Amino acid sequence: MASSDAFYLDFFGLDRRPFTLLPDPGFMFWSPLHKRGYSVLQYGIMSCAPITVLTGEIGAGKTTLIQHLLSEIEDSITVGLISNAQGGRGELLQWVLNALGLPLGNDPSYVQMFQQLQDFLVSEYAEGRRVVLIFDEAQNLTVEGLEEVRMLTNINSNTDELIQLILVGQPELRDLILNPKMRQLTQRVAASFHLERMDEESVENYIRHRMKVAGGTGAEFTERACRQIFQQTKGVPRLVNQFCDFALLYAWTNETKMVDEEIVGQVVKDGVYFGGNSLEREMTI
Structure with missing residues (x-):
């Protein structure tokens, strides 16, 4: 057999096999939509946008675009990829620290974790590096989780952003962001794109x-x-x-x-x- x-x-x-279900950047097909979606991701990073949003249907190619972005991102940018993050206050911060390779102490408090992240961002900034956090499957975040994500963008130095966020998810993510309760987060979204079929x-x-x-x-x-x-x-x-x-x-x-x-x-x-x-x-x- x-x-x-x-x-x-x-x-x-x-x-x-030409048609596996796993995302593979080697098979990247640049349809007009995917070209525009990728350009928006690049623009978000190059323009230091506080928050960039990429949405699309299940299987539309969002993860493949992200993987391609990761393969081409500049060495001067520190990237943390968070897939399917869930949880309430504090848990999301643990996902962030883990994605950036920062060690977690024994049962740290929220304040300690936030301070650890802030110290890391300031240190990277001092070395001329930027930090980008990518949240894949971000539609699974709650309204409270998205608000905590937004709070991360409050860490800045004068007019320079120390951290940039890319939120990637299914169409429900757009609905979450457009929720009237998310007005402050929406104001931080400087670039967004929806991948159609x-x-x-x-x-x-x-x-x-x-x-x-x-x-x-x-x-x-x-x-x-x-x-x-x-x-x-x-x-x-x-x-x-x-x-x-x-x-x-x-x-x-x-x-x-x-x-x-x-x-x-x-x-x-x-x-x-x-x-x-x-x-x-x-x-x-």
Whole structure:
């Protein structure tokens, strides 16, 4: 039996799976939306924006953009990445200190942790370094948590920001920030962008791009197949990946090196792809 890593790879002449669900900057596809989203992230950092916000649907490519940003960020910038931070007062500060590699003493008080962070920021500033904190999945923060995040931007030196925040999350994050209770936080947001789903043309280019990166020709999917995949996935990159992975698997089992309408129809008919069901539920809520 073929190994789980092989399957259709040799059959299509690929050196790796082109449609894994894990974010991989090596497969980065620069759709017009992703280019603009990335430009906003860069602008936020270069302009020393207190808070930059990036939102988008699940699987829209937010994490991939962040990983690409991390790979290109200047050495003079200290970055702390906080994924899925939750908790109340004090707990969030522990996430921050941990992300920056700062040691936590035995049961430190909130004041001690805040002072430790402030001392670190002042020290970095004195050495000509800036600190950027990235909160991924920030929609999971409570209103109280977001307020505590905002309080971090109060640590400054004259007109210079000692710390910059990038909040990344699903569309609910926008709703949280626009809450009237969050007026002070909203005033600190200097740059923001929402990643919409890809259009039909972008989905076709996305599929061909990933096939080429994986060692293929990019012509393994017919134009009509790409159109049907767009209809099934509504342009969500993660769902496109899931569907295309199944499509290649089906083509391999059918011993055909072309994913056409028939292959796409088989994937849909067999019910192995669940993404469309989640989209239907989302649209009826």
